[in-house]
Amino acid sequence: xxxxxxxxxxxxxxxxxxxxxxxxxxxxxxxxxxxxxxxxxxxxxxxxxxxxxxxxxxxxxxxxxxxxxxxxxxxxxxxxxxxxxxxxxxxxxxxxxxxxxxxxxxxxxxxxxxxxxxxxxxxxxxxxxxxxxxx
Amino acid sequence: xxxxxxxxxxxxxxxxxxxxxxxxxxxxxxxxxxxxxxxxxxxxxxxxxxxxxxxxxxxxxxxxxxxxxxxxxxxxxxxxxxxxxxxxxxxxxxxxxxxxxxxxxxxxxxxxxxxxxxxxxxxxxxxxxx
Amino acid sequence: xxxxxxxxxxxxxxxxxxxxxxxxxxxxxxxxxxxxxxxxxxxxxxxxxxxxxxxxxxxxxxxxxxxxxxxxxxxxxxxxxxxxxxxxxxxxxxxxxxxxxx
Numbered sequence: 592x593x594x595x596x597x598x599x600x601x602x603x604x605x606x607x608x609x610x611x612x613x614x615x616x617x618x619x620x621x622x623x624x625x626x627x628x629x630x631x632x633x634x635x636x637x638x639x640x641x642x643x644x645x646x647x648x649x650x651x652x653x654x655x656x657x658x659x660x661x662x663x664x665x666x667x668x669x670x671x672x673x674x675x676x677x678x679x680x681x682x683x684x685x686x687x688x689x690x691x692x693x694x695x696x697x698x699x700x701x702x703x704x705x706x707x708x709x710x711x712x713x714x715x716x717x718x719x720x721x722x723x724x725x726x
Numbered sequence: 727x728x729x730x731x732x733x734x735x736x737x738x739x740x741x742x743x744x745x746x747x748x749x750x751x752x753x754x755x756x757x758x759x760x761x762x763x764x765x766x767x768x769x770x771x772x773x774x775x776x777x778x779x780x781x782x783x784x785x786x787x788x789x790x791x792x793x794x795x796x797x798x799x800x801x802x803x804x805x806x807x808x809x810x811x812x813x814x815x816x817x818x819x820x821x822x823x824x825x826x827x828x829x830x831x832x833x834x835x836x837x838x839x840x841x842x843x844x845x846x847x848x849x850x851x852x853x854x855x856x
Numbered sequence: 857x858x859x860x861x862x863x864x865x866x867x868x869x870x871x872x873x874x875x876x877x878x879x880x881x882x883x884x885x886x887x888x889x890x891x892x893x894x895x896x897x898x899x900x901x902x903x904x905x906x907x908x909x910x911x912x913x914x915x916x917x918x919x920x921x922x923x924x925x926x927x928x929x930x931x932x933x934x935x936x937x938x939x940x941x942x943x944x945x946x947x948x949x950x951x952x953x954x955x956x957x958x
Contacts, residue, residue, distance in 0.1 A: 596846055603875070603958070611734075614767055617806060621838040627846065635875055675878075714879040717955060718859060722845040725853045725956045726734060726767070727949050734958070741890045745864070748920070752941035758949070850948050853956040856865070 596721040597628040602637030604726070606656070607647065612640045613655050615726035620658070623665035630669035630720075631662075632713060634676045641672065641687040641705070656688065663692030668704050675710045728761045729753055730848035732841060734855030736768035737786040738779065742854040743772050747789055749852060754797050762800045762844040763790075765833070767855070770808045773801075775830035791832035801833045802840045858883035860951035864890035864958065867902045876957040877905050880913060885947055887939070889918035893925060896932050903933055910935035918944060 600619055606612040622629060633641060640659070647654040662670070670690060677683060690704040708716065717723060731750060735742040750760055765772055772787055779785050794801050803813060808829075809822070815835050819827035829835065845851050861884060867873040873895045876886065886909060888895050895906055896917045909915050910933060919938040922929070929938065939947065948954055 598842075598845060601955070603872075610767060614807065618766075618838050618841060622842040625839070625842045625846065627842070635871060710878055714881050717879065718881050718953075720953060722851050723853075723953055723955045724732070724841075724845070724851070725855065725958050729948070741864070745890055748941045749944060753945045756942060756945055758945065850954055852948060852954055853958070854864075855956065855958040 595626065595628050597719060598622065598722045598724065599717060599720040600629070600631045601723055601725045602631060602633045602640055603635040605636040605639040606645070607650065607652055611726040616655065616658055618724065619662070619667060620665060623667055629667050630671060630716070631667065632671045632673070632716070634673035634713060638672055638676045638680060638682060641690070643686065643688045659688055659690055663690065663704055668692040669706065670704045671706050671708050671713055671716060673710055673713050674707050727850060728759045728848045730761050730844035730851045731763045732851065732853045733763065733765050733769040733772065734767045734853065736771035737777070739768065740856045742856065743769070743786050746852070746854040747786065747793065751793060754793070760797070760799055761848045762802055762840065764841045764844055765801070765803045766807055766841065768811065770803045770811055770813045773803045773813055773830055773833035774828045776828050787830055791830055794832045803829070803833050803835045804841070805835050805837055808835055858885065858951045860947050860954045861886045862954065862956050863888050863892035863895060866891040866894045867900070868894065872957040873902060874905070877909055880909065884913040885916065885951055886913070887916045887918065887944060887947055889921050889944070893917050893922045893927065896922065896936050897927065898931055898933050907933050907935065916943070916947065
């Protein structure tokens with residue numbers, strides 16, 4: 592049938608201060624139904640989107656971070672997080688949500704969705720893509 | 727070549743709507759095809775027919791509408807983003823129990839799937855935003 | 857497999873140009889447009905990196921945006937090429953994909 596394209600969603604902005612993190616996630620969820628080769632990249636302030644412990648009660652906004660945990664159920668299992676962006680912000684993998692998916696090709700073994708990559712590696716991954724969506 | 731154009735910002739607030747327009751015009755003048763123009767985030771505000779920008783400056787909604795008519799462009803406004811921001815056509819108005827609608831007829835409201843479909847169908851995806 | 861990188865924000869407002877320059881792979885083209893054209897000016901704190909990028913690959917400025925902001929082509933970093941909107945379209949078709957650093 593039609594070819595499968597590689598879509599990468601690039602996330603470079605922090606959550607809540609602007610709408611981009613939330614609305615780009617909505618594209619990912621809808622896009623999951625199109626059976627393309629999807630991955631997400633988190634770099635610059637985008638890494639802040641994945642921080643655990645988000646408590647938005649006081650600001651009266653919806654806490655949408657649980658949605659990242661649901662991505663595995665939508666077959667969105669490749670979340671690339673740029674190491675240098677974490678380092679610049681004083682963060683480690685430990686500060687981020689423990690995102691997992693069940694690999695149907697490996698007896699439903701639970702695996703990590705977050706893949707830490709270097710800046711250089713991420714740049715290389717971007718070169719592999721057909722479509723780069725930015726928000 | 728087939729282009730898909732994504733516009734993330736509203737008219738006048740950012741240059742995105744202008745840049746996308748100039749790019750689209752240049753692409754069409756060169757004989758390329760624009761598969762779809764997709765308005766997301768505040769970009770949906772480009773689709774209001776109620777805007778009255780100053781007479782001595784450009785009217786972005788009108789410019790896009792004219793380009794669309796001239797070249798039979800498919801201009802899609804994301805329904806979720808439109809609902810959030812109060813951009814509605816007659817169907818949306820009735821569906822959501824509102825007393826008015828404001829969309830310019832050159833634009834149609836549809837789902838986010840239209841953006842993904844455009845990404846699949848087009849050779850290049852151009853994103854204009856902030 | 858070349859990528860067209862576009863940068864539309866001023867390097868003094870956002871890190872978009874800096875981060876773009878950190879993600880270039882061989883064969884790249886970079887286009888500065890909208891407020892991104894300020895990245896093409898000589899003598900700024902990012903000019904060195906842009907000069908290097910112009911030497912190792914192709915860097916372009918959208919002439920219309922440069923002029924709109926009253927910038928003097930004489931103050932442009934050497935090696936940067938000026939294109940118009942038609943040239944912007946050509947850059948997009950000549951590369952394999954476009955990355956918009958917003």
